[in-house]
Amino acid sequence: MRQKAFISNAKYVLILLFLLSNISAFSQKRKQKNTKSETTKDTTVTKTKGYAELIKKGTFKKGLFNTIQVKTDIYFEIPDSLMGREFLVVNKLSQVPMQVNEAGLNKGMNYENKVITFYKDTIAKKVWVKSYLPKVSSPENDAITESVKNNFSESIIEFFDIEAKNNDSTSVVIKVNKIFDGKQKSFNDILSNIGFGGSVKSDLSYIENVKTFPNNIIVKSQLTTLISEGGPALFVTLGATSNIVLLDKVPMKPRFSDKRIGYFTEKHWYFNDNQHAMVEKELITRWRLEPKKEDEDKYLKGELVEPKKPIVYYIDPSTPKQWRQYIIDGVHDWQAAFEKAGFKNAIIAKEPTEADTDFDVDDVRYSVITYAASPKANAMGPSVVDPRSGEILEADIIWWHNVMTSLHSWMRIQTGPIDPKARGNKFSDEHMGEAIRFVSSHEVGHTFGLKHNMGSSFAFEVDSLRSKDFTEKMGGTAPSIMDYARYNYVAQPEDSITAITPKIGEYDKYAIDWGYRWYPSETEEKEKLNMLIAKHQNDPIYFYGEQQDGGAIIDPRSQSEDLGNDAVKASEYGLKNLKRVVENILTWTYDKDESYYQTGKLYIGTIGQWQLYNRHVLNNIGGVYLNTTVHGDDKASYIPVPAAMQRKATDYLLKNVITIPEWLFFNSILDKTNPLKDSPIGPYEYTPYTLSRELQYGILYDLFRDERLLRMIENELYQRNNSKEKLFTVGNLFGKVHQHVFNGTIQNKSLSILERMTQKNYVDVLIVSTNKLFEKTDSKKSIQFTKTLNMPSLCNHIHEDKMIRNINQSSLKRVTEVTSEKKGELNKILRLLQLKKNTGNQETRNHYADLINRINKALNNSLLTN
Incomplete structure (x- = not known):
């Protein structure tokens, strides 16, 4: 127990x-x-x-991201709720020194945008910033979507250490100096984007100001670089403003482009499981204009309603007071177009008032018509766009002070003969103001998403522009203010025309209706938009002609600065008025005790207008009307310019260019001044013989450009069985020009200086352009001809440098008929000169000997032997 x-x-x-x-x-x-x-x-x-210490030490501001500034250090407090959201970084110039101003860069210009997203990493105690191009979409539940995510992924562009957390750990604080003071290029690569290259001197750069608002943040910086190319080292400090804008969770519903109407676009790729191939579409850029919910029924019944959010433009306070109302009026002139789309009071232009306490020209919440003090003579209307949908978020119209010099030149030369108000060295504010209004309307049109419509002016018969009733009814020189149809140079003094300024026209109203009318469903939208285009597709008033490369025009309907549907007739009327200008240049520019600077400037402007007419006519030779067609519309896509028009155009050039107009180049004005063109070293004088020789050479070179002749050969081959119209062939062109240029030689006459000049130009064009056909295999370089004279231009910006359509007509040129035709013409000239070399006076015989020597040398070149 x-x-x-x-x-x-x-x-x-x-x-x-x-x-x-x-x-x-x-x-x-x-x-x-x-x-x-x-x-x-x-x-x-x-x-x-x-966090508490930062708040205590620094200046705290509430907004999209709360900001804390401790001395020179800047901190963002980013809430967890905004991690993974998409933001748009928008970078603009806010200050520039003279050296940059002279290079054409000015305040208000947007130079870099990118979509970014912030991600919090609690393990690494960092915030990562990633960026991607939002150009690809796929349905959320499709199998291919996983592949889309992996093949179009984000890239890491920056990181920040987490410096602190707020009291309840629902947000993190990061120090952001490095992305705004030039140390890092991830958010703002200003030098690369404006073409300077190099790097920012961070010790000479600093963050100037930070503002935060409910949906965006603004950071202003002073960034300095050192430029030493071509001279002593030069310090350049640029004012930069970076906006970080919160994008909507759900992007605006996009509207897909149609090539028959002119809108700027954003390209987008679409994938889905049911496809046999990826679909590429273009989204037009446009504002989000929608009726209020309570007004939708009224809108759909056809009543005009105010949009949920109107488009508002602010006038830069630095704009001279006498021009502000004209600029505002130019904006408001678009009201009628938006009423066509069903909206009233859709656009507002105003000056900022004391109520706009946060107004900042560089703030993307404000669309501003920025006035730039600069010698540059231009204006342009770019926009900030959400690339996910094409939604225009903000517009930046840049208005350079010296744009008025272009307006003055156009009005004086194009309308001086019919409008006494347009003749003096200085116009009245009222007259200049009306011109400013026109430019305001044109540039605002770009900020609605509209591209240039260079084919609009072709809708009007030339003689209609001489009709008082017609011009007053149509209200302008073309159906679209988005054309470069300037002032009415066709009208003659006896026509008593007063409506001579471009205005918003029927095409503009149609384009706004197409782009901005609201539809409740995608199905209805597509159906109604197609119906709208189909309704107007055969009416030239609604024709859209895309902008082309000015040096390679294919479709002569879509040219810059032209008027009417017959370039020859319009130019002949224009020449009559130019002769009146030349006769009055000394009178119109008279200013007692002043130099002849204004005289020389008006004189060269007149010559520039003459050359403009020449090119309008020239581009009909070998031209092709390019139509944007769809199945079922029964329209031809390619229509050669009628042979009769091509012959008429050739005759015009022979009469007015190949025969140099002495009334233009050799007159009493030369007793006082040569034609003057401004240059960085001061007014540059052109002597008349040299200037006429260069401009004639330019027309001849372009007349016999390989691409033009190849189009004529294509046309001859394609239409060889078409007996309806006699063709205008390359042989016909050479025959006409040869007969005209060598007419005096054929008749055994002694040649004048200008006749000898023309023959030399013609022969040299043939030799140089033929050599150029073989330049890939020839070590010798051919002469390059560059234009030396241009009329003032406007808004030469946004994405329209070259034609969108790419047509291959120039491969393997050296084995085409062009080579044979040019060499054949040289041989024909050689035979004629050898026959006539002893005719005419001594100067003529010397000239023939020179040409014979040049041609023999060219034809004996090993690359050109027959």
Whole structure:
């Protein structure tokens, strides 16, 4: 019994020891756990304590991201709720020194945009910033969507250490100096984007100001670089403004482009499981204009309603006061177009008032018509666009002060003969104001998403522009203010025309209706938009002609600065008026005791207008009407310019260019001044013989450009069985020009200086352009002809440098008929000169000997042997 009792007691002891041991272990674990908890708590305390210290030391501002500034350090407090959201970074110039101003860069210009997203990494204690191109879409539940995510992924562009957390750990604080003071290029690569290259001198750069608002943040910086190319080192400091804008979670519903109407676009790729191939579409750029929810039924019944959010433009306070109302009026002139789309009071232009306490020209919340003090004579209307949908978020019209010099030149030369108000060295503010209004309307049109419609002016019969009733009814020189149809140079003094300025026209109203009318469903939208285009597709008033490369015009309907549907007739009327200008240049520019600077400037402008007419006509030769067609519209896509028009155009050039107009180049004005063109070193004088020779050479070179002749050959081959109209062939062109240029030689006459000049130009064009056909295999370089004279231009910006359509007509040119035709013409000229080399006076015989020598040398070249 005692033994049993002992065993039993021992058992209890062991149990007790086991329990005590476990209690000790549990206590130790609990102690360790408490220690760990205290450590975590201490870390949190440190982070929150750091946050409190930052708030205490710095300046705190609430907004999209709360900002904290401690001396020169800038911190963003980013809430967890905004992690993973998409933002648009918009960078603009806000200040420029003279050196940059002279290079054509000015305040208000947008030079870099990108979509970014912030991601919090609690393990690495960092915030990562990623960027991507939002150009690809796929349905959320499709299998291919996983592949889309992996094949079009984001890239890391920046990181920030987490400096602190707010009190409840729902936001993190990061220090952002490096992305705004030039140390890093991730958010703002200003030098690369404006073409300077190099790097920012961070010790000479700093963050100037930070503002935060509910949906965006503005950071202004002064960034300095050192430029040493071509001279001593030069410090250049640029004012830069970076906007970080919160994008909507759900992008605006896009509207897909149609090539038959002119809108700027954003390209987008679409994938889905049911496709046999990816679909590429273009989204037009446009504002989000929608009726208020309570007005949708009224809108759909055809009543005019105010949009949920109107488009508002602010006039830069630095705009001279006398021009502000004209600029505002130019904006408001578009009201009628938006009423066509069902909206009233859709656009507002105003000056900022005291109520606009946060107004900042560089703030993307404000669309501003920025006035730039600069010698540059231009204006342009770019926009900030959400690339996910094409939604225009903000517009930046840049208005250069010296644009008025272009307006003055156009009006004086094009309308001076019919409008006494347009003749002096300075116009009245009222007259200049009306011109400013026209430019305002044109540039605002770009900010609605509209591209240039260079084919609009072709809708009007030339003689209609001489009709007072017609011009007053149509209200302008073309159906679209988005054309470069300037002032009415066709109208003659006896026509008594007063409506001579471009205005918003029927095409503009149609384009706004197509782009901005609201539809409740995608199905209805597509159906109604197609119906709208189909309704107007055969009416030239609604024709859209895309802008082309000015040096390679294919479709002569879509040219810059032209008027009417017959370039020859319009130019002949234009020449009559130019002769009136030349006769009055000395009178119109008279200013007692002043130099002849204004005289020389008006003189060269007149010559430039003459050359403009020449090119309008020239581009009909070998031209092709390019139509944007769709299945079922029964329209031809390619229509050669009628042969009769090509012959007429050739005759015009022979009469007015190949025969140099002495009334233009050799007259009494030269007793006082040569034609003058401004240059960086001051007014540059052109002597009449040299200038006429260069401009004639330019027309001849372009007339016999390979691409033009190849189009004529294509046309001859394609239409060889078409007996309806006699073709105008390359042979016909050479025959006409040869007969005209060598007419005096054929008749054994002594040639004048200008006749000899023309023959030399013609022969040299043939030699140079033929050599150029072989330049890939010829070590010798051919002469490059560059234009030396241009009329003032406007808004030469946005994405329209070259024609969108790419037509290959020039491959393997050296084995085409062009080579044979040019060499054949040189041989024909050589035979004529050898026959006539002893006719005419001594100067003529010397001239023939020179040409014979040149042609022989060219034809004996190993690359040109027959």
